[in-house]
Amino acid sequence: MRDFHLPGRSPVLATEGMCATSHPLAAKLALDTLARGGNAVDAAIAGAVLLGVCEPQMTGIGGDAFVLLKPAGSEEVLALNGSGRAPAAAKAQSLRAKGLKSVPPGAVEAVTIPGAIDAFCRLSAEHGKLGLQDTLGPVIPYFEAGVPVAPRVALDWRIAADRIQGSARDTYLRDGQPLPVGARFALPGQAEVLRRVAAKGREAFYEGEVAADMAASLKALGGVHTEEDFAATACDWTDPVSGTYKGIELVEHPPNGQGATAILMANILSHFDLFGLGPIGARRAHLEAEAAKLAYDARNRLLADPDHTSRLGHMLAPETAARLAALIDPKWAMKTPEPLTEEIHRDTIYITVVDRDRMAVSLIYSIYHSFGAGLASDKFGILFQNRGCGFTLERWHPNEMAGGKRPMHTIIPGMLRENGRVTMPFGVMGGGYQPNGHVRFLSNMVDYGMDAQAAIDAPRAFSDAGVMKVERGYPSSVCAELYAMGHAVEVPETPLGGAQAIRIDESGYLEGASDPRKDGCALGY
Template sequence: MRDFHLPGRSPVLATSGMCATSHPLAAKVAVDILERGGNAMDAAIAGAVLLGICEPQMTGIGGDLFALFTRPGDDTVRAYNGSGRAPGGASAADLRARGLGAVPLYTADAVTVPGAIHAFCALSDAHGKLGLDAILAPAIRYAEEGVPVAPRVAWDWAESCGVLKDHALTHYLPGGRAPKAGTLFRAPGQAEVLRRVAAKGAAAFYEGEIADDMLAALTAAGGVHVAADFAAHRGDDAQPISGSYKGRDLVEHPPNGQGATAILMLNILAQFDVAAMDPLGAERIHLEAEATKLAYDTRSRIIADPDHTSRTEFMLSMDTAKRLAAMIDMDRAMPSAAPLTEAMHRDTVYITVVDKDRMAVSLIYSIFHGFGSGIASEKFGILLQNRGAGFSLAEGHPNELAGGKRPFHTIIPGMICEGGRPVMPFGVMGGAYQPAGHARFLSNIADFGMDPQSAIDAPRAFADKGEMRVERGYSDAVRADLAARGHNVVIPEEAIGGAQAIRIHQEGLLEGASDPRKDGCALGY
């Protein structure tokens, strides 16, 4: 139990249904859908689509999603890959010939076909109850009437809006400046898109006027996209991967997501007595930093489109973890692992919902960088992701850019199981931080007995791009200790990541937790 003398959040407790996400309006809409008789998939989709209006710098219908979920009365965790592919005309050789060493972030070269709309439609059809018309209605209404910009969203908007260009300026920077907290943001063009999708399904998005609007913007920006790239898009069911840590199973989405990295990190941590360490001490931070460097370097060599990589089992192997763990010096930081050619960033939204039948959904949804590519369509204002920046341009790399291929993705939904029973859908936003965030969240629970809210509230540190980023929640003594071990310690301006979780107790209780680093909350009924 938390100290009620200090600032903090209590867990949210309910019995019939729960949502935890990064914006309160999305959490409320999800719970409303549950109370109307919808299931967890209906509620998760309704909330996620609304997040694209509430947090447009983070996500939207021009992006991708991954999902893990269960069905009522069935403990099997299932996965869905809602990520899009590079246009058929894309070629790493062409970009190398232009003298490029990486896919340029804010160009049409980085835009892959948006996968989210097809995923929402497919998941609703296969696993929902209410139908698209009902579950898209709240987002349509808010897109037309407007949502007040939340404080954290306003901060992110101002930080990221410099990438907006052409039509995106009209739709996302009215008046020429980022909106302040409390300003109403409207997206009537997106309301019309959602209205057509609700009536006619995914084809309304991937063919006809809406697709033509996106293609026109991409063509004007120098893209090689054609109508067939959009019309051919389909998402896929996928087979989850998992690993064990201290009697709990961590279930992750398979490649082209980076979930295997979290499992590898935990396998490395399992070679040390983490539970004997100070949970807020420098020794633990140092160990996690070294495990991060090693696991992320492995990831950068292996993870790619599932049709183009065959070494996922290598990442999941305990033998691999033991060999990497032997490289860790607990007294001295190793140099940063080889720099990635894939661009990493933080901008993502996550939503989790559990319903009265204990169907659980863990869904993550993103346009990659803040405001994605910065390219938006003229009529409907669809902001297009720059997920193609996750490709490598290295010749022969499994993640090398090629037409029709899916890029490496940072986004990973999570699910924790105990004794074969799913007990906690959760997610940690934050781009490259996500595997480290998953590992720390589970370690906080398994090694130190924290409840989900405490595990989320605890301060974070992250070894990234040659820096040891340490939140202000740590003491100066901890920072000095880390510096003495050779880390380049900095206090980041922005809080690290953002997490959401729902614990499913056997006695019928649901326990929601939501990160104070974001604007959102957990709500139940």
């Protein structure tokens, strides 16, 4: 139990249904959807789509989504891959010929076809109760009338304003400036798109006028995207991957997501006595950083489009983790390997919903970097993601950019299962930080006995591209000790990630937790 003398928040307890996400309006709308007869799928879709106007720097209908779903009356977990592909004509060689070593985050070549709308349509049709028209009906007025800009959103907007380019500046800036706290932001063009999707389904987005607007806008910027690329978009149901950390099963989305990275990192750390080190000591942070370096190096070498990932079993094998754990020096930092793929970013939304029938949804939805590629479609103002930065340009690499291929993805929804029972859908936003964040959240609960809210609130550290980023929640003595161990310590401008979780207690109640690093909350009824 937290110390009530100190600032903080308590877990939220309820019985009938709950949502935890990064903006209160989305959490409230999800709860309203449950209260009027929708299930967790309907509520998660409504809340997630609304976040596209509440947190436009983080997500939107031009992005991708991954989902883990526990159906009502079952402890099975299903995985839905709603990530889009590179256009058919994309070629790594074209970028190598320009002398590029990586995909530029603000270039049209970084834009992959958005997959989220296709995923939401399929999820609604196969597992929802209300149907898209009823689910999206209450969302659309927010896009038309606008919502006040929240404090964390305003901070991110100011930092990333220079990334917004071309016609996107007309939609996402005001008089050339980022929107301040309290300013009302609306997306009327996207409201019209959502009306069409609500009425006619995925075809309204991936065919006809909306697809033509996206394809023509990208072509005008020099892209090779075609209307056929949009029409060919299709999400996939697949099987999750999992591993066990000290008796708790960590369930993750498979490639092209990076969930296997979290499992490998947890497996590496299972070889160390973290409990004896204390939750915010330098030695724990050091071991976590070293395990992350090794797990992320494996990710960069092995993970790719599922049709091109061939060594997933090796990455998840306990023997692999044991060999990597033996490489860690408990007293000294190893050099961070050069990344082959992703540009680090911090921009994603996560929403989790559990309903009265204990259907649980763990959904993550993103345009990758802050404001994606910084490019938008001319007519409807759809902001394009830059997921192509997840590709490498290295020849013959399994994650090499190629037409029709999915890039390695940073976004990963999670679930925990104990003794065969799903006990918690959860997620930790934050781009490259996400596997590290999943493991720290799990370790905070398993190794240090924290509840979900305390595990989220606790300070974070992350070895990111050779820099040990340490939040201000750590005492300066820990930073000094980490520096003495060979880490290049830095306090980041923005906090590390943002987490949401709902614990499904066996006795019947729900316990929600939401990260104070964001503007959101957990709500239940």
